[in-house]
Amino acid sequence: MKNIQQGFNFALSIDCVVFGFDGTALKILLIERNEDPFKDWWALPGNRVNVDESVDQSASRILKELTGLSDVYMEQFYTFGELKRHPQGRVVSVAYYAMLRLSGEKPLKPLTTFARNAQWVNVNQVPELAFDHQYILEKGLEKIKRRVRHLPLVFELLPEKFTLTQVQNVYELILNKKLDKRNFRKKILSFKVLKELDEKQRGVSFRAATLYKFDKRKYNKLYGKEISF
């Protein structure tokens, strides 16, 4: 029982800022807490890290338990270690952002009882949140605004096949500004990582757009890890 030694008296938690795109709006995932502290409050999905799992593993597990979602793109972005952030003691929280394609078929089912409910809410219609989660959310948003310019994160938010207009919409929502259509297309295509498909959108009123796929292999080959969108 090594951990009984002095100094082993912190709790570690994970909090996730989970972004989703439903074709129209940028959403984040919130849970409704079913336990104290902050019972009945909305909060970022999060929980304690177990002592026998790595922090990255823990993040995946926690997201899965609270939402039923697995294989989600996640990345650590900051650790929140202020003194009074948790009323039950010294809890330091490692925050992750996550991104996923939001298709109607994926129901959100918390696999644990401490969250009674999980729900997508529009990024700019977030209610008051438990703990310092408001702050963590803001930092997460700032972070992806920057990261989205250097990493092909937006494709995590889009379905496998997407139109260029959808890509542009996601960028506009994240960066929170309008982009010029022609210039945007010129630029995104200039990276040569989108594969034009022999296929059009289906089920839309009005003219259907061409579908594209993100070519991950080509991206890795061309850019290693970084780029400038």
Added chain:
Amino acid sequence: MKNIQQGFNFALSIDCVVFGFDGTALKILLIERNEDPFKDWWALPGNRVNVDESVDQSASRILKELTGLSDVYMEQFYTFGELKRHPQGRVVSVAYYAMLRLSGEKPLKPLTTFARNAQWVNVNQVPELAFDHQYILEKGLEKIKRRVRHLPLVFELLPEKFTLTQVQNVYELILNKKLDKRNFRKKILSFKVLKELDEKQRGVSFRAATLYKFDKRKYNKLYGKEISF
């Protein structure tokens, strides 16, 4: 004694990647450990976080204890939470990078006994390090390579008054590539945050260069927080 509850069995530590510039080379600070585990090994300056201090406070305290240095520019960059990274139990480490002007006058005096010695070593002549510190160092280096392009970090490494050639040298060392002198000057001056002084270098053989100061007020006013060096 809230922290006796289940879950409060992590230790938290801070590790610092401290960069210094001595006018010629980019250095990082290492300590020689005087205690187990890894007694006699070189390591990044770091130690346990106390339960009654914030993570940021802890980082400053620890750096001060190990080196005698205070008021150093520090920023958190990643949290290392793998399972087996510490032989004595579950220790999760929050890593910071730090930057400071390395002038001869500042002697390094560890104020604690667990480090027997603190020393600046050239970034590309680092010996084998304790724990996962090699890895943390690499990540720290990657991080500042990116951050230095968006934040005026280099001025933390330089003396208050510096020449443009010195600025260029620091950028070249961090980015690890040669820059064109005329283009560099054009660009750095175009930001309008360097104030040309009525003063020249002293004590150099050969022609003395004009000294400049970084105008922090102007930087904040013009750019808020970000820029693209």
Added chain:
DNA sequence: ATATAACGTGTATTTTTTACACTAAGTAAT
């Protein structure tokens, strides 16, 4: 057939980035 709404495209202008080499100024040695 017609109205509708989003699709998809090109060019000219401005701005930014890159490439490139010599003279000026101060120090040190003779």
Added chain:
DNA sequence: ATTACTTAGTGTAAAAAATACACGTTATAT
């Protein structure tokens, strides 16, 4: 004082990237 040496300091032309801007095309719905 002359000379040799070393770093400081400067401009321009070409290429590349970013920006501004508008209309004919196409599939759908009525």
